[in-house]
Amino acid sequence: MRQSSLTGGAIMFTGYLLFFIIMRALGLLEVVELRAINFIFLIAGVYTAISLEKKHLGWGFTYFQGLGAGIEATVLGVMPFAVFIFVYLSWIDPEFMVYIREHEPLGHYITPFMAAFVIVIEGCASGFISAYTIMQYVKAHTAHPHE
Known part of the structure; x- marks a missing residue:
């Protein structure tokens, strides 16, 4: 288990849980459209996991390691x-x-x-797509020593 994925998953889960508690306290659980805000927590967790993995590995960072960190963070945030x-x-x-x-x-x-x-299913699908999308950005902005 990667520390970067644990951190990203914790951000995601904490965001989901706190938002749910706030919605319940305000009597807004029935407003389904507010669930779209969960995407912010998902993106924050996936981006954090990928960024931390990149920082930890430095020049050894690869596309699939970043993608794996984002997917792992998604599972660790969504499942709990x-x-x-x-x-x-x-x-x-x-x-x-x-x-x-x-x-x-x-x-x-x-x-x-x-x-x-x-x-x-919904959270993992969104997280996998987000990890792939974020990795396109990270890949484009990652300099390698042989370039």
């Missing part, structure tokens, strides 16, 4: 948040699960496990 959502919907606030079932398309099929699973 998905577990939190599963616990939250199952035991902390099952009434919110009822709200989701009543107000979301195909909501009657959603369980706490399915909600957590969707977060994993």
